[in-house]
Amino acid sequence: MEQCLEQVARERSGHTAVLHNNLLYVWGGYMSVGDDEVFLPHDELWEYDIDRGVWKVFQTTGDGPPSMSGTCGCCLDGVMFIFGGCDDNGQTNELYSVDLNDGTFTWKKIVPVSGSPPSPRDKLSCWLYAGKMVFFGGYGHKVLSDLNSSSRNFIVDETSWAGELFWGWNNEVHIFDPKLLSWSRPQTHGRAPAPRAAHASASIGSKGYVCGGRVMETRTSDIHCLDLDSWTWTELAPSSAAPVGRSWHSLSPVSDHSLFLFGGLSVDCSPMSDGWLFDTDTRKWTQVEHPFKNKPRLWHTACPGSDSDVIVFGGSCDYILLVDTGHCNDALVFQTQPYPLSSVDRVSERVESHIVITSTPG
Template sequence: MQSVSDEEIFLPGGEIWVYNLEGGTWQVFHMTGEIPPSMSGSCSCFLNDHLYIFGGCDDNGQTNQMYCVDLTDGKYVWRKIAPKSGSAPSPRDKLSCWLYNDRLIYFGGYGRKLLTDINSRSRNFIADEASWVSDAFWGWNNEVHVFDPSEVSWNVPQTHGRAPAPRAAHAGATLGCKGYICGGRVRETRTSDIHCLDLESWTWSEIAPLSTSPVGRSWHTLTAVSDTTMFLFGGLSLNSILYNIGDGWLFDVETKKWTEFEHPFQNKPRLWHSACVAKDADVVVFGGSCDYILLVDSVS
């Protein structure tokens, strides 16, 4: 999504851009098939040569549709996935995904739920009180949903332990058999707490850092750079006013310590960016908004 002249413009879903890290060149490919609608806040991941996109928000609100494309056959044909068993999560955006045992494991997000689906005793959903419309609420959740591409099926695992507070716009990473989340928006606050879900036993635990932690934030990225270390970058924070940040931090899950990472680009803060790990634990950051996107129409 891009803001132009105070209007939000969704970028097309019918093209894919490929960047050659060695040559420093871009190439665009035009896609066919069941092209996803133009959306923001979708969750994407790459598994077994395929790109999966789930959820997001378009002009009609949040969605719970999933799309897939093979990135290696050179055809770039989108395919909408209809599950053979199980039910997809409720419509949502700003969620995260872990990859483990060839499955896609989704956590959290913000979206719409019918009143009939909200249990007053449940801790899985916090309603945004200002969002009530006739038979539904919008709000934050801490649900875990698993998609198995080989079976084309959804399921909801029974988790144990104390789950994180419902949230959206957090960041996640997978280390070994564990999925981690950091920060995000919890109601009107932005946090930097760290939670871990064991993807074998489905047990939650919270990690209490033994050092100074980054300021709370949302719309940041968390990238696994080794078997024990994750790199946090950027985001949107709240300290009496909303502001962008460009700092970077390393978190070691064994020592439970944060270390601020010095880099020369702190004058280029951003949120809504994407990040991935390349060779030699390099983290590649692309795009995002260099000013709070709801206030200023500046996009990197």
């Protein structure tokens, strides 16, 4: 398999990234070339060694996804899954996988044997629980017949519809079982979050959390919890001042009762670089200091690493709907908890290799 050493992944936004064996794998997204938006090659898979600070790129083969942005990615048992996204033909609802363990990096298009996949969408999120993938929300289109049967779970975007196709935001929950190759849709209870896209999500144990996102013409900072055993929704009213509303931010688990929020696009369309911790027990938000206040990011990825680190890669430092030139390719490592003494030497080496790496202005 062809590799290129000592390179740095290209700048991008709207990509997918997962962490496996302390290696960060990055796929897809788009960048700007002149006045054009260009999708990154679909047959490239970038690998970043967290400890060594070294990039490799692998040329993938097989029946893989087209070049896209806004996909939803996750890693289960060393297999990277890609669902949904948007390409030159619009949103899709296809599911693909690539094994990160065997060294061949061969894509497979997954054809379900039972159940129906979600309607085409992008800017959604997912949780992993009990060996299954649980998908939530997103922006996409439905046909009129489906729209009539899901009016409470779908808000039509009045500015985007054509004939029998209606675009909009949803708050649906869908489950994919990779062992049975089956799609299902659970009956949820409680008051679900408003339909949304470009939100952030994370899971701790049997709880899935959703924070903020684009809800019609506004951006929120509300936080909701879905019990993945009882399928019951609960809105978590904060006990302290909360972050401002935002979309295209990230949310990462950093302990058994805390989540780390970073960046995003504010209600007034300002790229942000603030970091917050949310305590799921006390429901308290706490703003935290970090060394990347001069690096606003939106539509980036964030992966929980070892020692409660969070690895943020790529994204944009501009309001991409207007400027779309500030795509980045640096990896920012956030230390959210004190390091154990046993890892001090390893951590000092890792920090030196992370903080200063090639990046675009931002």
